[in-house]
Amino acid sequence: MVNAASPEEWIQTAVAQRWPGTRPATIVALKGDASTRRFWRVALTAPKGRRDADVVVPVSAIGVDLGPDDLPLYARALQLVPEPLREPPWLTLQRYLHKIDVAVPELYTFDSDARMVLVEDVGEVALFDAASRGDAADLYRLAADQLLRFHLEGTRRLPPDSMAARVAYDERLFRWELEQFAELGARSVAPGVDRAALTPELDALAARLGRYERVFSHRDFHGHNLFVQFGAEPIVRVIDFQDALMAPAAQDLAVLLTTRDTSRIISERVEQRVLDYYYAALVRREHAPLFDEFMQSYRLCVLQHALKCIGRFTYLEREGKHGYTQFFPYILDQARRMLAQGGNDFPVLRTALHE
Numbered sequence: 001m002v003n004a005a006s007p008e009e010w011i012q013t014a015v016a017q018r019w020p021g022t023r024p025a026t027i028v029a030l031k032g033d034a035s036t037r038r039f040w041r042v043a044l045t046a047p048k049g050r051r052d053a054d055v056v057v058p059v060s061a062i063g064v065d066l067g068p069d070d071l072p073l074y075a076r077a078l079q080l081v082p083e084p085l086r087e088p089p090w091l092t093l094q095r096y097l098h099k100i101d102v103a104v105p106e107l108y109t110f111d112s113d114a115r116m117v118l119v120e121d122v123g124e125v126a127l128f129d130a131a132s133r134g135d136a137a138d139l140y141r142l143a144a145d146q147l148l149r150f151h152l153e154g155t156r157r158l159p160p161d162s163m164a165a166r167v168a169y170d171e172r173l174f175r176w177e178l179e180q181f182a183e184l185g186a187r188s189v190a191p192g193v194d195r196a197a198l199t200p201e202l203d204a205l206a207a208r209l210g211r212y213e214r215v216f217s218h219r220d221f222h223g224h225n226l227f228v229q230f231g232a233e234p235i236v237r238v239i240d241f242q243d244a245l246m247a248p249a250a251q252d253l254a255v256l257l258t259t260r261d262t263s264r265i266i267s268e269r270v271e272q273r274v275l276d277y278y279y280a281a282l283v284r285r286e287h288a289p290l291f292d293e294f295m296q297s298y299r300l301c302v303l304q305h306a307l308k309c310i311g312r313f314t315y316l317e318r319e320g321k322h323g324y325t326q327f328f329p330y331i332l333d334q335a336r337r338m339l340a341q342g343g344n345d346f347p348v349l350r351t352a353l354h355e
Contacts (some may be wrong), residue, residue, distance in 0.1 A: 007116060011042055011063040011347030014118050019057045021047035034225075036067035041121060059107060061122040067115070072243045074176060080167050090117070090162055090242040091184045101154045103237045104148055105175050122237035125230070137270045142236045143226050143256060147218070153247050154216035159246045164216060169247035171210025174304055178202045179233070180311030188314045188325075189332060190352035201346045205304055207247060213289075217247035224261040228276065249295070254301035255279060260309070262328040262348060288352070300336045303346075307333035314349065 008027050015024055022044055030039040039062060046057040069076065086092075095106045105120035113173050131139045159167050181204060184191045210271065216227075218241055224255045225240040256262075266274075282288035290298075309331050313324035332353060339350045 005047075007040065007063060007065050007114075009039065010114050010116050011040060011118065013044065014063075014116070015044065015061070018109050018118065019044070019046065019055060022057050029191065030062075036069065038065040039063070042118075046235075054269065058121065060118050062078060062105070064117045064119060066117065066272040067198065074173060075167060078176060081163055085163065087112070088115070088242070089244075091243050092162065093164065093244050095179045096164075097150075097154075097238070097241060100149055100157060102149045102154070102241075103235055104241065105237065105239060117289065122227045122239065123229050124223045125228045127209070127226035127228055127236060130228040130234075131223065131266045136265050137273050139228060139234065139236070140266065140270070140274045142228075142279050143221075143223075143298065144228070144253075144274055146236050146238055147221060147252055148278065148281050150218055150244075150252070152222075152287060158216050164244045165246065167245040167246060168214055169209075169217065169219070169251055170214075171206045174209045175203065175206035178206060178304065178307040178311070180315055181307040183311070184314040185307065185311035186320070186352065187327060189310055193352040194348070195272055197335075198352065201348050202307075205307075205346065207301065209297075209300055209304060211248070212248035214246040215249045217245055217249070217252050219243045219245055219252070220255060220256050221252045223262060236323070248297055248301060250301040251305070252295040253298055254296070254305045257303065258302050258334045260327040263330050263333065281318060302334055303338040306331045306338070307349075310335075312332050 011027055012024055015022055024227055025043040025045040026039050026041075028043075030041055032038060042063055043060045044057055056237050070088050071081055071083065076083050091107070091110060094104055094107055105122050107116040107117060107119055127139060158283050179202075182195055184196060186195065186198060195205055200346075218238070220240055220243060221238075225238070227235060227237045227239065229235045253275065257266055257274060277294070279291060279294055280287060282294075288294070310328065313327065313331075333354055335349075338348055339353065344350070
């Protein structure tokens with residue numbers, strides 16, 4: 001435990017305890033997203049003349065305030081996991097992901113009373129930004145390699161009593177996420193939509209998704225939660241994994257390839273190349289469903305993810321967290337594209353979201 005009046009003071013003391021003689025040169029708050037977690041990048045200054053080969057002081061580290069809640073909102077609202085937990089899920093999952101060779105940050109220090117951690121700094125180059133300047137297909141295939149570790153080895157070795165194994169993206173959770181679209185989002189993008197007519201289609205979408213086989217899933221596997229470190233070969237590092245759960249494999253792929261404005265860098269051709277790469281890996285490991293079934297699950301996951309984001313972003317804007325509606329044109333394009341590929345299975349949605 002570190003006695004500190006502020007996160008910055010906690011970081012200063014934690015650094016000194018983790019690497020004696022080292023001090024923060026700077027502590028800079030980083031821009032967060034929609035969660036209650038807060039982050040700081042800490043530049044470190046090691047003592048001059050150190051010759052201790054067993055102690056390697058990194059150039060920088062990241063301080064994280066885990067926030068007040070161990071469980072995400074959906075888990076609390078649906079009472080999916082009994083509380084209190086033995087420890088924050090980030091810690092449990094960091095150890096497990098490291099064990100199955102997912103490239104997650106190293107943990108330096110954890111303080112349960114302060115709910116603070118000091119972790120490895122995986123850099124400032126998000127996958128989304130790196131792909132916008134380089135070969136998007138190659139970089140996103142590297143991300144797919146990390147995802148395959150989750151879905152294959154992660155599922156095989158996941159302890160059945162772990163929190164991630166007990167929380168499922170099932171029909172109930174898919175439908176709970178879609179309710180915010182029904183309540184708020186639909187009116188923001190389709191003011192004349194009849195909610196009563198929309199309800200059976202949202203029910204059907206959740207039910208169809210709930211029938212797919214589930215794998216160990218990151219849940220929020222998008223290009224701003226993945227960072228690229230360049231060296232002899234680029235490496236994709238994975239963060240923000242604390243909400244991992246069991247989900248259809250295509251859910252992670254939908255998030256990776258279509259979240260927000262990802263279509264600015266992932267064309268439909270590149271999208272299909274990454275999907276083919278992922279599916280071929282399943283075939284080699286004899287874990288592949290029929291290709292048409294795989295693509296159908298992807299279509300439905302993209303559609304659900306798009307509708308969920310419309311609802312969630314509308315809510316965040318109403319709560320004073322601005323900047324999310326800028327993504328609506330991209331999200332709507334993804335939803336319309338998936339609806340067009342499905343014939344007429346969701347006619348009310350097709351009409352409501354028509355340009």
